[in-house]
Amino acid sequence: MVLSVQKLRAFAEYLIREEKSRATQEKYLRDVEAFYTFAGRQELTKELVIGWKKSLLEQGYAARSVNSMIASVNSLLDYLGLSCCKAKSLRMQHQSYCGEDQELTKAEYLRLLTASGRQKQLNLVLQTICGTGIRVSELSFFTVEAVKAGEVTVDCKNKTRRILIPNKLKKALLRYAQGQHILSGAIFVTRTGKPLDRSNIWAAMKKLCAAAGVKESKVFPHNLRKLFARTFYGMDKDIAKLADILGHSSINTTRIYIITTGSEHRRRLERLGLVI
Numbered sequence: 001m002v003l004s005v006q007k008l009r010a011f012a013e014y015l016i017r018e019e020k021s022r023a024t025q026e027k028y029l030r031d032v033e034a035f036y037t038f039a040g041r042q043e044l045t046k047e048l049v050i051g052w053k054k055s056l057l058e059q060g061y062a063a064r065s066v067n068s069m070i071a072s073v074n075s076l077l078d079y080l081g082l083s084c085c086k087a088k089s090l091r092m093q094h095q096s097y098c099g100e101d102q103e104l105t106k107a108e109y110l111r112l113l114t115a116s117g118r119q120k121q122l123n124l125v126l127q128t129i130c131g132t133g134i135r136v137s138e139l140s141f142f143t144v145e146a147v148k149a150g151e152v153t154v155d156c157k158n159k160t161r162r163i164l165i166p167n168k169l170k171k172a173l174l175r176y177a178q179g180q181h182i183l184s185g186a187i188f189v190t191r192t193g194k195p196l197d198r199s200n201i202w203a204a205m206k207k208l209c210a211a212a213g214v215k216e217s218k219v220f221p222h223n224l225r226k227l228f229a230r231t232f233y234g235m236d237k238d239i240a241k242l243a244d245i246l247g248h249s250s251i252n253t254t255r256i257y258i259i260t261t262g263s264e265h266r267r268r269l270e271r272l273g274l275v276i
Contacts, residue, residue: 001043001044001080001082002039002041002042002043002044003035003036003039003044005036007080008029008032008033008036011028011029011032011076011079011080012025012029014079015028015029021137022137023135023137023198027068027072028072028075028076030072031068031069031072031073032072032073032076034069035049035052035069035072035073035076038052038055039052044077044080044082044085045085046084046085046086046087048085049070049073049077049085049086049087050087052073052087053066053070053087053090056069063090066090067089067090070087070088070089070090071089073086073087074086074087102217102218103218103223103226104214104218104219104223104224104226104227105227106227106231108212108214108218109126109130109224109227111212111213111214112126112205112208112212112214112219113126113127114212115208115211115212116208119204120176120179121176121188121196122201122204122205122208124172124173124176124188125139125188125196125201126205126224127169127172128142128169128173128188129221129224129225129228130224130225130227130228131166131169131228132152132163132164132165132166132169132228133163133225133228133229133232133245133246134152134154134163134225135221135222135225135247136198136201136221136222136225137198138152138154138163139186139188139195139196140186140188140195140196141153141154141155141163142173142186142187142188143184143185143186143187144174144177144182144183144184144185144187145184146165147165147170147173147174147177147187148170148174150164150165150167150170151163151164151165152165154247159247159249161244161245161247163245173187198221201221202220202221205219205220205221206219206220225246225257226257229242229246229254229257229258230257230258232245233258239251239254239255239258242254242257242258
């Protein structure tokens with residue numbers, strides 16, 4: 001079998017029928033299109049997929065990124081009935097700490113809030129993601145009705161979960177909605193009434209970096225979610241409960257979210273008192 005544009009379109013429709021989130025659909029299609037470019041008119045074989053995996057490594061892709069792209073293509077192969085052609089993921093050792101340039105600190109987050117100034121919508125977007133731990137794609141579930149009730153029901157990745165809204169955030173969101181004359185439906189919308197786009201939020205956050213004195217590499221929506229996870233875990237120490245709140249099906253995923261920086265890891269080693 002040779003991969004074709006028609007097969008990619010059929011796979012896209014399959015992802016919709018499977019009720020994959022919009023972000024997941026975009027991710028899978030982006031990866032399989034990259035594979036399609038690599039494969040050309042070659043017959044789909046296990047050797048071809050392994051060759052693509054090797055080429056990604058040669059191009060300098062991180063192991064985690066390679067595994068993510070392989071997972072997308074493996075899903076395509078399952079759909080095409082070619083499970084025998086799937087490639088294995090790269091083996092990875094769990095990292096015990098992350099780089100300093102990757103972790104957004106609470107102090108930096110607060111500076112971003114200050115820098116957002118009179119951009120009330122952006123300010124509340126930051127607080128909503130970081131204050132509840134939601135995915136940026138889940139902002140659309142924050143409706144006037146849900147906020148008034150004090151909790152949001154999110155349907156994502158074939159799972160339904162409830163998100164409790166802190167009282168301060170609830171009051172701030174309702175004040176904003178009233179000021180914008182939003183009486184019902186989604187609170188975070190564009191001037192035309194459409195839900196805010198992930199890319200627009202990303203770009204707006206990046207513009208705050210200079211004024212806030214925060215590296216651009218740290219500023220993106222998902223890092224707000226991770227800050228929530230680390231802060232919650234630091235207080236509660238219940239990783240199973242945190243996994244439920246974040247909507248993770250595996251605690252191993254949650255473990256990635258609460259990794260501390262190398263500096264914090266070093267401080268803990270020093271406190272052991274095992275080196276004299």
